[in-house]
Amino acid sequence: MTTAPRTVHVRVPATSANLGPGFDTLGLALSVYDELEVTALAPGQLEIEVSGSGAEEIPRDESHLIARTIRYCYESVGVPAPGLRILARNGIPHGKGMGSSGAAVAAGVLAARGLLAGRAELNDTDLLRLATELEGHPDNVAPALFGGLTIAWTENGAPQHKKLLVHRGVAPVVFVPDRTMSTSTARSVLGPEVSREDAVFNVSRSALLIAALTQSPDLLLSATEDRLHQESRSVAMPETFALVGALRERGFAAVVSGAGPSVLVLADGPGGRLEAAEVARAATDGSWTALMLAVDFLGGTVRDQIDARMEPVGDGS
Known part of the structure; x- marks a missing residue:
């Protein structure tokens, strides 16, 4: 057998x-x-x-x-x-x-x-x-x-x-462009050092982000601020950072997803991510797809x- x-x-x-x-x-x-x-x-x-x-x-x-x-x-x-x-x-x-x-x-x-x-x-x-x-x-x-x-x-x-x-009020949406970005390219633009001020800033925001994601989604906008890596990457992904900026100006907790070029929004409810999709639609050229997701x-x-x-x-x- x-x-x-x-x-x-x-x-x-x-x-x-x-x-x-x-x-x-x-x-x-x-x-x-x-x-x-x-x-x-x-x-x-x-x-x-x-x-x-x-x-x-x-x-x-x-x-x-x-x-x-x-x-x-x-x-x-x-x-x-x-x-x-x-x-x-x-x-x-x-x-x-x-x-x-x-x-x-x-x-x-x-x-x-x-x-x-x-x-x-x-x-x-x-x-x-x-x-x-x-x-x-x-x-x-x-x-x-x-x-x-x-x-x-x-x-x-x-x-x-x-x-x-994760707090059940957190509603992710990812905006995905039609282009790609390799992780190695995204990392190549990062500098070898950061200032003490920026390091302390990111430590505080990382700690706050844990609280925001697990207990207090209303803190997500402040909690997703970053001075360590995202700004350095803007030269390699200008459209991504234009979208992040447009969304954050409207009060949405938008960040670069991983090494990019997608943008992640951590909305504080399903209605919030629908509003974020409207902002993204107006701020982009139509080559981005919105993925309404769950954790x-x-x-x-x-x-x-x-x-x-x-x-x-x-x-x-």
Whole structure:
């Protein structure tokens, strides 16, 4: 009797990192998703099908990010990697500042966890460590894995995270342009130093932002002020910063989403984000799409073909 190849199904949310002042630290999971079906094949085989955002640009060979991530996870536990069949449906916009690469890495480590079940265990700490080693920063992969609002930091060389529940009055909307921006390009314009005054300013706003997102959405406009990275990036994304400025002038908590060029507004209710969409429509040239979203509280999920239950990654911590 032959055993059917093991197949796992994975879903991971989009993320928005930084949220204004929380550079490389804060991240928020959003209700746009990449979905993945991965089947273990005989060693040496690789089949990749991709649909949705960025499908025409994504490689179908060994350099595919999810395939590389799964192999990396197998190597980390000393188990020979199998061949892979990967069917990916990308709902997260690529190159727009919504964590598409972080989501791919998160999906890969989750798929590896599912495929390795019964042979080797990857706990939540392992997932975050492996994903951070591949992505470089934990601020996108932490919310993609665990959902909600996450604070990410490094302690003794190891990435850590704390998940927080967002106030139900917070209503996100993301304005997505038809152009892209690479993270490396966005980072290249940042200076090597900041003044003490600006550092203290951002510390105060980051602390305030936690309170605003979890308890007091009425403070979001002040809490999303930033002096650390956004202004430096304006030269690379003038249309983005024109939209951020137009929205903030009207009282909306608008920030660059991740590395850009999308703009995230953290409205204090569904009516607020509809008003923000009207402002954005008047301030842009029609090449922007408004995504009315919710905060994703579940994070990444993985289930086995044999077991229809969808299992979230973390325990809510």
